[in-house]
Amino acid sequence: MSKVVLITGGSSGIGKSIGEYLTEKGFRVYGTSRSPERYTSSKFPILKLDVKEVETISDCIQSLLDREDRIDVLINNAGVGITGPIEEIPLQEMKSHFDTNFFGPLEVIKAVLPQMRKQQSGLIINVTSIAGYMGLPYRGIYSASKGALELVTEAYRMELKSFNIKMTNVAPGDFATNIAAGRFHAPVKENSPYKTAYGNTLKLMDTHVDSGKDPKIMAEAIFKIINTPEPKIHYKVGEFIQKLSIVLKRVLPDKVYERMLLNHYKL
Structure with missing residues (x-):
């Protein structure tokens, strides 16, 4: 029987x-x-769900169970970007960001777990980011939200082990998507002490996304993970240099690694 897969932000x-x-x-x-009526030509059904609205999450899961009577795989993919000097990002924007990138995915997980326990099987894949492995300048809040999801997955895996429910992280690097258009940008203020540095870093980040890899590479990686009996805790999908940056953070002294990032961002 074909597995039933739910993808948030699909x-x-x-x-x-x-x-x-x-x-x-x-x-x-x-x-x-959040607006499934806009995607009538999608190659797969799109259900209404806003990860910041708990009621829509429970309604979505119930709607799916009414159709299929099971959920085999949850891919927690919905997320947003955020950029800016941490000093200048409004607190409410930071909280809203965590509601989408961290608390939202946790609520979706909570909603599918009763069914997966009933089935005595299930796989949850949390889409994080290579940025979640390091604090990046002018992306600090984004790094923090994705890093938090990486860590909570490590704990959740152990809590779910006795129920035969698997959980893993997949951290993508830069892919050619519309994420830059949808993220919150703290404005580059004329009187800001960060004006030049932030402005230049913002251009560099947008260039990375525009020249990113085909997202099909991510799809192929997800397919392999679904077909892996015992998934690893962490997967990284992206350019060699992006994956290497995680290794270097483990082995280099902190200040050496920090200097490497400063050079990369020309700060």
Whole structure:
């Protein structure tokens, strides 16, 4: 029997690519969006869900169970970006960001766990980011939210072990998606002490996304993980240099690694 897969944020970008690829491979795929009516031509059904609204999460899961009576794989992909000098990002924007990138995914996990326990099986894949392995200048809040999801997955795996429910992280690097258009940008203020440094870093970040890899690479990685009996705790998908940056952080002295980042961002 084909596995039933739920992908949050499945209407565009990486989520859409994963959904289309898994559909081609014979999975019964459902994506989510805050406005599913905008995606009537999607190759797989799009259900209404806003990770910041708990009621929509429970309604979405119930709707899926009414159709399929099971959930085999949850891909926690919905997320947003945020940039800016930490000093200048409004606190409410920081909280809103964590609601989407951290607390939202936790609420979706809580909603699917009763069904997965009933099945005595299930796989939860949390899409994080290579940025979650390091504090990046002018992306500090984004790094923090993705890093928090990486760590909580490590704990959650152990709590779920006795129920035969698997959980893993997949940290992508830069892919050619529309994430830059949807993220919160703290404005580059004329009178800001960060004006030049932040402005230049923002241009560099946008260039990285524009020249990013095809998100199908991420879809292929997800497909392999689903077909792995015992998934690893962490996976990284991206350019060699991006994955290498994680290794270097482990082995280099802190200040040497910091200097490397400062040079990369020309700060």
